[in-house]
Amino acid sequence: MSITALSADLSLELRGAVAIVRLTRAAKRNAINDGLVMGLRQAFEGFGPDIKAAVIAGDGSHFSAGLDLSELSERNAVEGMHHSRMWHKALDAVQFGRVPVVAALHGAVVGGGLELACAAHIRVADESAFYALPEGSRGIFVGGGGSVRVPRLVGVARMTDMMLTGRVYNAQEGERAGFAQYLVPAGQALDKALELAEKIALNTxxxxxxxxxxxxxxxxxxxxxxxxxxxxxxxxxxxxxxxxxxxxxxxxxxxxxxxxx
Ligand code: 1HE
Structure with a gap:
């Protein structure tokens, strides 16, 4: 087992053929700044042939609070386009990288955090998880691939409702809606995600x-x-x-x- 800090906000741990990528910005609820987006892309593009599956998880009491809102105000429209496209490339690296990815979810899985979770192939949530797209109430739109991936998971009507009304799905509702494929007791999402990733790593x-x-x-x-x-x-x-x-x-x-x- 080895843990490498990819940046101040991201770490990579190797457990045999399974890589665990962790958001380590708990003090800011794993809000995703530009450095983190680029770090995620690098991490998922960097896997060699010895890695057969990956888990993505967040430190602290939440998976991710989404986009780091403190960076939002400084962009004009064109910079906003580049920013969104940067997220797309990073989350494409998660979805279309070398290995299947299991997301271990707990606490807030919101905004860009939900977009990241939706780029994984399987989502395991614990009972503390909740899902929201607060972009609607913040006067913005999703920009990390959410408009493509969220409807494919849970349907256009649910996403529209979440963004228009600020509706929050709790862990049980989220599993029923299709956000998570597994629901486990609080604190057990990472263990379950690892168990699944180890099985996946044995596939051809x-x-x-x-x-x-x-x-x-x-x-x-x-x-x-x-x-x-x-x-x-x-x-x-x-x-x-x-x-x-x-x-x-x-x-x-x-x-x-x-x-x-
Ligand atoms: C942040 C962020 C953030 C927390 N950007 N700094 N996302 C949101 O609209 C969700 C905003 N966050 C929240 O609703 C809450 O923080 C949580 C429900 C996730 C967690 O609540 P809590 O009580 O545990 O933490 P907190 O006290 O609100 O936050 C702790 C610190 O993290 C605090 O900073 P501090 O310096 O005062 O300690 C917060 O300001 C900071 N923080 N969330 C920046 N998001 C590709 S486009 C995607 C578009 C979006 O994702 S928009 C949705 C953004």
Whole structure:
């Protein structure tokens, strides 16, 4: 295990094949300033082939309070465009990087913090988590990919309501709505996220690639194109020697069965 401070506000810990990226700006509730955005991009673009899955988490009592509002007032419109595009590149590095990413959520998951969480592939929340898009009441709009990713997770109507009315979803409501795929007791989100990441790290490279890079593209395609892309990906995945060995292991009674949960 090794922990590296990537900056004053971000750390990287390696646990075998799993990387844990932590926001370490608890005093400011992990509000995301420009340095943090760029640090996130660097961290997720920097994984080598030994890293097979990642977890993103926040120190302190909240996952993230979103955009660092103290930096907002200094930008004109064009700078605002560049700023938003900088977030897009960073969160694309999370979503379309080398590895599946599990977000461990607790406390505030709001604004840009929610946008970051939505760039992960799986979200695990503990009972303290709450979700909001306070941009609406601050007179601004999402800029970190939220208008693309949030509706894909929970629907346009929910996002519109959250931004127009300031509605806050608690942890239970958030899980029902689809923000989180797992809901665990307070304080257990990171452990659960790590457990999932360790499982994910054991998948074949092709499976993890298909799920993180190909499935979201298929979801954007017409049914006809989607089915063709699916067939191509299925053929690639099943032709890999690791896939053949895994199927053989099952047929020879060497692999686990699917167990009722
Ligand atoms: C901040 C920020 C921030 C806290 N930028 N400094 N996001 C928001 O509108 C959410 C704003 N934050 C909050 O509603 C609350 O801080 C929390 C519910 C998240 C946490 O409350 P609490 O009581 O635990 O902490 P606090 O006392 O409000 O904040 C502690 C410190 O963090 C305080 O600074 P201090 O110097 O007085 O100690 C706060 O000012 C500071 N802080 N949140 C800057 N967001 C890509 S576009 C995305 C657009 C958005 O994300 S807009 C939504 C922004």
């Amino acid at each position: 490279q092709a499976t993890n690639y298909a799920l993180t890079h190909v499935l979201p593209r298929i979801a954007e395609q017409s049914a006809d194109h989607g089915l063709m892309t699916e067939a191509l990906m299925a053929a690639i995945a099943q032709s890999a020697p690791e896939a053949k060995e895994r199927v053989r292991a099952f047929l020879e009674g060497r692999a686990s069965k699917v167990q009722k949960s």
